[in-house]
Amino acid sequence: MHIVADENIPLIREFFAELGSIETLPGRDMTADQIRKADVLLVRSITRVNRELLEGSRVKFVATATIGCDHIDLEYLNDNNIGFANAPGCNANSVVEYVLSVLTLLSDQEAFLMQDKTIGIIGAGNVGSRLQERLSSLGLKVLVNDPPRARKEGEAGFSDLDELLAQSDIISMHTPLITEGDYPTVHLMNEKRIQSLKPGTVLINSGRGDTLDNEALKRRLMESDDIIAVLDVWENEPGIDHELMELVDIATPHIAGYSLDGKLGGTEMVYQAVCQHFGLPVRKKLGQLMPEPALKKISLAGHAHRWWSTLTAVRACYDVRNDDIAMRRAFGKAARRKQPLGPVFDELRRDYPVRREFPTLKIQLKTNQKKLADRLERFGFSIRLGK
Ligand SMILES: NC(=O)C1=CN([C@@H]2O[C@H](COP(=O)(O)OP(=O)(O)OC[C@H]3O[C@@H](n4cnc5c(N)ncnc54)[C@H](O)[C@@H]3O)[C@@H](O)[C@H]2O)C=CC1
Numbered sequence: 476m477h478i479v480a481d482e483n484i485p486l487i488r489e490f491f492a493e494l495g496s497i498e499t500l501p502g503r504d505m506t507a508d509q510i511r512k513a514d515v516l517l518v519r520s521i522t523r524v525n526r527e528l529l530e531g532s533r534v535k536f537v538a539t540a541t542i543g544c545d546h547i548d549l550e551y552l553n554d555n556n557i558g559f560a561n562a563p564g565c566n567a568n569s570v571v572e573y574v575l576s577v578l579t580l581l582s583d584q585e586a587f588l589m590q591d592k593t594i595g596i597i598g599a600g601n602v603g604s605r606l607q608e609r610l611s612s613l614g615l616k617v618l619v620n621d622p623p624r625a626r627k628e629g630e631a632g633f634s635d636l637d638e639l640l641a642q643s644d645i646i647s648m649h650t651p652l653i654t655e656g657d658y659p660t661v662h663l664m665n666e667k668r669i670q671s672l673k674p675g676t677v678l679i680n681s682g683r684g685d686t687l688d689n690e691a692l693k694r695r696l697m698e699s700d701d702i703i704a705v706l707d708v709w710e711n712e713p714g715i716d717h718e719l720m721e722l723v724d725i726a727t728p729h730i731a732g733y734s735l736d737g738k739l740g741g742t743e744m745v746y747q748a749v750c751q752h753f754g755l756p757v758r759k760k761l762g763q764l765m766p767e768p769a770l771k772k773i774s775l776a777g778h779a780h781r782w783w784s785t786l787t788a789v790r791a792c793y794d795v796r797n798d799d800i801a802m803r804r805a806f807g808k809a810a811r812r813k814q815p816l817g818p819v820f821d822e823l824r825r826d827y828p829v830r831r832e833f834p835t836l837k838i839q840l841k842t843n844q845k846k847l848a849d850r851l852e853r854f855g856f857s858i859r860l861g862k
């Protein structure tokens with residue numbers, strides 16, 4: 476079989492070489508001509524997979540190594556008997572860790588205790604519900620809005636969106652982009668809701684850019700710079716609004732899900748889906764291919780201060796400031812040279828440094844540091860108690 480794949484899917488040859496010939500292409504500009512002879516098409520979130528791309532091809536199976544599927548015309552695939560798979564949950568931990576890195580940074584900068592805060596999570600699927608679990612265990616009050624789940628499971632445990640916005644100090648958005656149906660999410664966070672946020676609210680979007688009205692957020696930040704905005708996803712990626720980027724407190728180029736573990740997990744899931752679709756044995760396992768983390772162990776033995784130790788551990792694994800700085804630098808440089816900004820956004824993503832998830836880092840503590848061990852475990856770290 477002939478497999479055409481986005482060049483940014485890692486380990487593509489390691490997983491797929493046994494199954495057929497592989498051709499890799501830049502995902503942003505894939506054309507119908509380029510994929511005409513493909514049997515299998517493997518994409519990430521930047522390729523629009525629709526009639527225009529697929530008509531006239533012999534593609535029998537499409538898979539996206541991502542959670543989100545808003546770039547795929549599922550109806551067209553279904554109508555044309557083309558199989559499909561995504562990679563649910565593959566990078567959910569990575570997004571949770573992104574939010575944890577943001578919150579530890581802000582609690583340091585703004586001098587607040589996380590456990591004094593109420594967080595409102597919008598969209599409680601793989602990402603939102605893991606975040607809910609992690610933050611509840613850390614002592615935050617967590618409110619959850621998810622009308623599709625509330626309808627299925629009953630209202631108990633879920634909040635109305637506007638009540639959640641009124642009660643939360645921190646809001647974290649994790650819905651897919653949905654344009655139709657009973658619960659569309661396009662501009663779910665609209666002008667009125669953005670204006671209603673109380674001063675000091677932290678607003679994080681690491682779901683999809685179009686779920687938050689970027690123009691309205693820009694207006695609020697320009698009129699009164701009284702909320703803290705954190706954007707990983709933007710309207711019109713990669714051609715995002717540079718002015719908005721300069722107004723938000725933390726800006727990153729859609730990399731919340733970019734841990735190596737999450738990306739490789741996505742590749743493994745689409746490999747398994749292709750094997751299953753074509754009735755082939757699953758011979759490759761991610762465990763065989765996953766590289767060792769560069770930083771395997773740190774010692775915090777002897778550090779009595781729990782807060783400082785937590786900050787150190789989170790930053791050792793993932794410090795969101797690095798992504799924010801890299802994005803501002805790259806955009807600033809391109810703007811000064813009057814170069815287009817879209818390619819800069821894509822380059823930051825293509826050349827993203829290796830980032831490993833919290834459980835890959837072992838933290839050495841002394842046996843009498845049980846409280847710290849407990850706290851770090853709640854963040855997701857592996858702990859070794861000993862001398
Ligand atoms: N920034 C990044 O790097 C990443 C972004 N994402 C985005 O995050 C989204 C969520 O990821 P998962 O939790 O894994 O997806 P999921 O499909 O497991 O969960 C989505 C949840 O959103 C809920 N939902 C749907 N419509 C809603 C509405 N109108 N209001 C409130 N909730 C609603 C669903 O009922 C579901 O529980 C993905 O669809 C993707 O677009 C995912 C991974 C990485």
Ligand SMILES: O=C(O)C(=O)[C@H](O)COP(=O)(O)O
Nearest residue numbers: 519520521541542543732733
């Ligand atoms: O999984 C998702 O959904 C995401 O948003 C991915 O992190 C997007 O990554 P790319 O496919 O754009 O590389």
